[in-house]
Amino acid sequence: MAKVTGLGGVFYKVADPAATRRWYEEMLGIGGEWGAMFPWKAGGAEAYSLLSPFKASTDYFEPSEAPFMVNLRVDDLDAFLDELEAKGVEVLGTQVEEYGKFAWILDCDGIKIELWEQVGPAPPA
Template identity: 60%
Template structure:
């Protein structure tokens, strides 16, 4: 049987696509022929994963205005937050949950971005 092998992309309408692409390049270092592009994963974890998560309300998405959030894996959340703050980017919050570190910001279109540094593998988490 055929199966899904990973997340192929996130697509949404931007007020100014060129300006949004420039922001992603300058702020997060993400560039590509068709927009911000990244390899699926080059992390040292045995089982890196992507997640599609569903919520009954938009509390986790706020203050984003897009009705969805983009979660980006990072190799060092603390360093990434420091870099973003140095660029003048507002960080909405930051937390270490033990299984991973998280931080949040908004892109120029009001889409909430969650930065995630995976600290444990899915097997470590399920063994709790």
Template identity: 55%
Template sequence: MARVTGLGGIFFKARDPAALGAWYAKHLGLDVDDWGGARFAEDASRAGYTLWSPFAADTGYFAPSTQPYMVNFRVDDLDALLAQLRADGVAVDERVEESEFGRFGWIMDPEGTRIELWQPPA
């Protein structure tokens, strides 16, 4: 039977796609190509995986964003990245959550979208 094998991409609207792409490149290190997006190759030698997960329409998990979605990025050093983002003036949630799934932190991008940063367990 044919089936989905992974996440093919995250596509969303932005008021200023070029400026938002530049922000993600500067603050999160995304390698944004000339066409405006970033491609991630799977690396089996690194921890982590990709999830697809619908949330209830009334979830508060994305707050304070009012967007109907949240992007989760895998990171290699959550503490260092959050410190750099704070130094850069990015809105960083003070809470860091730890669980059996790893460590999580959150930021807001310039368009008010909540971004989850995930450091998988070693």
């Protein structure tokens, strides 16, 4: 059975993502191209989670109207999607990038959930 293995990240809307990233870096000592990256190991493999600001005007969180999106790590995206669809959950889309496989769903409250199976190395911090 496929499962969620952890938090991939929290993505949220702000007026000026670059200024927000600078603030987090200068004030809290955390930052990077996509926001704050938190590396960790999962079963000996390199892994990471993100805290990432997006432009307030982004449409990436649609069709949700919420100002944030949650990214959850999964161990086997294809199998997990099969299980969700069998339960009646609509998959909004899928995508494969060099650093992972992604899919999107809405939870029962209309919050967009990004499901992510990490593949390959982490992008640079």
